[in-house]
Amino acid sequence: MKDVLAFFAGLFLIGLGFFLLLSNIATSHFGFMKVGNTNSAPVLIIIFFVCLVFSIIKGGYAWLTVFFVLLAMVVSVILGTNFYLKHMSVAELLLMVGTLAIGIGLVIKSLLGVYSNKGDKL
Numbered sequence: 406m407k408d409v410l411a412f413f414a415g416l417f418l419i420g421l422g423f424f425l426l427l428s429n430i431a432t433s434h435f436g437f438m439k440v441g442n443t444n445s446a447p448v449l450i451i452i453f454f455v456c457l458v459f460s461i462i463k464g465g466y467a468w469l470t471v472f473f474v475l476l477a478m479v480v481s482v483i484l485g486t487n488f489y490l491k492h493m494s495v496a497e498l499l500l501m502v503g504t505l506a507i508g509i510g511l512v513i514k515s516l517l518g519v520y521s522n523k524g525d526k527l
Contacts, residue, residue, distance in 0.1 A: 412515035418508030425501040429491045437478075438485035445485075449478050 437446040453474045460467035490498075 408515040408518065411511050415508045415511030415513075415515060418504050418511065420508075422501055422503075422505030422508055425504065429493055429497075429501070430488055431491055432486050432488055434485070434487045436482070436485045438481040445481050449474065449481060453478070 437444050437449070439445065453471070456467075456470040456474050460471050
């Protein structure tokens with residue numbers, strides 16, 4: 406019962422830490438990733454349509470290529486976005502990172518069932 410409580414407390418702390426961290430992240434540019442001076446969107450869209458035609462003609466597992474191209478588009482948008490942390494004090498940053506670390510530690514401890522040398526649970 407103690408492990409289950411520690412697990413859910415850890416999940417709550419992880420969620421709280423991510424919420425605090427993500428609420429202090431801002432973006433300055435949103436768009437597809439640039440390779441050199443060229444935008445990667447046209448290349449990905451052309452590859453998407455080629456894979457779509459190929460999957461319609463061949464069928465079967467060819468739809469998997471369409472999925473991977475869509476995944477590449479999502480990754481390209483994420484990589485093309487500029488993220489930065491808002492201005493905050495060291496105490497706020499330590500609170501966010503500490504909450505995340507304690508939550509992750511509680512979840513790992515409850516999942517692994519850490520034991521001491523005597524056989525008692527820590």
